[in-house]
Amino acid sequence: MEVGLSHFLVVSTALLSLGIYGVITRKNAVMVLMGIELILNAANINFVAFSKYGNFGLEGQVMALFIIVLAAAEAAIALAIVLNIYKTFNHVNVDEIEDLKE
Amino acid sequence: MELYDLIFYFFAIVTVVSAFMVVTSKNIVHAGFNLLFTFFGVAGIYVLLGADFIAVVQLLVYVGGILILLLFGIMLTNKITSVELRTGTAHIIPAVIGVGIFWGALTAIVAFKTDWVEVNTASTESTTIIGLGNLLLTDYVLIFELLGILLLVALIGAASFARREIEELKD
Numbered sequence A: 001m002e003v004g005l006s007h008f009l010v011v012s013t014a015l016l017s018l019g020i021y022g023v024i025t026r027k028n029a030v031m032v033l034m035g036i037e038l039i040l041n042a043a044n045i046n047f048v049a050f051s052k053y054g055n056f057g058l059e060g061q062v063m064a065l066f067i068i069v070l071a072a073a074e075a076a077i078a079l080a081i082v083l084n085i086y087k088t089f090n091h092v093n094v095d096e097i098e099d100l101k102e
Numbered sequence B: 001m002e003l004y005d006l007i008f009y010f011f012a013i014v015t016v017v018s019a020f021m022v023v024t025s026k027n028i029v030h031a032g033f034n035l036l037f038t039f040f041g042v043a044g045i046y047v048l049l050g051a052d053f054i055a056v057v058q059l060l061v062y063v064g065g066i067l068i069l070l071l072f073g074i075m076l077t078n079k080i081t082s083v084e085l086r087t088g089t090a091h092i093i094p095a096v097i098g099v100g101i102f103w104g105a106l107t108a109i110v111a112f113k114t115d116w117v118e119v120n121t122a123s124t125e126s127t128t129i130i131g132l133g134n135l136l137l138t139d140y141v142l143i144f145e146l147l148g149i150l151l152l153v154a155l156i157g158a159a160s161f162a163r164r165e166i167e168e169l170k171d
Helices: A005-025 A029-053 A059-089 B003-024 B027-049 B051-075 B092-113 B127-138 B141-170
Strands: none
Touching: A005 A029, A005 B003, A005 B027, A005 B092, A029 A059, A029 B003, A029 B027, A029 B051, A059 B051, A059 B127, A059 B141, B003 B027, B027 B051, B051 B127, B127 B141
């Protein structure tokens, strides 16, 4: 079976599902961030795949670039927040953090 | 089976297996390093899709930037000297069932139920950089500039968050 659009989409669905699984089950906030990165990568694969097989020119690749930029900004901000949470609570387990401040 | 297919299956397996290791491994540092292989695999898939510039940006930004940032986050928020590197998990069984059903349904719809119309436009250009640059500075110039502002704001915000911590430690 020749590799076509659906092959790439199947890889992307696997990444998306694993990312959602990571976000749901891990307690550590950094692990939740890793799950989010997996989800963003899955979206990116979709954009680039449709850009190639859908006759959209390069528009999908431009969107993929924008997503990468957003992911970088998101990771920087989220890690700053995680560091502050660690400073306040001495752990980063998202299921035990119930207060906005000490 | 052509070489293209073999390379695709190689990168697909690398990506999915290492992503699986990321979300299941108990040691958070191992998860971080498995994320490296996931990002490499995704970069390979971009190359197979003819997106050379995106693949390079993926390596530069994800492997060189975000992954290092995440590893710093791991090291700064865990007591490396003690055995606190293990990360807990919550409600695994409902998550496995729910995500399993979601994945199965999505894969069935995407792979078997949908009749994709594939217009495989074999690109005559040797690189996508020229086209991407033209698009970024014509059709998408507003989003491009807005993303620049967003990055600046995110940088200042992250720096001020981290700085406040240092200042309070000095007191």
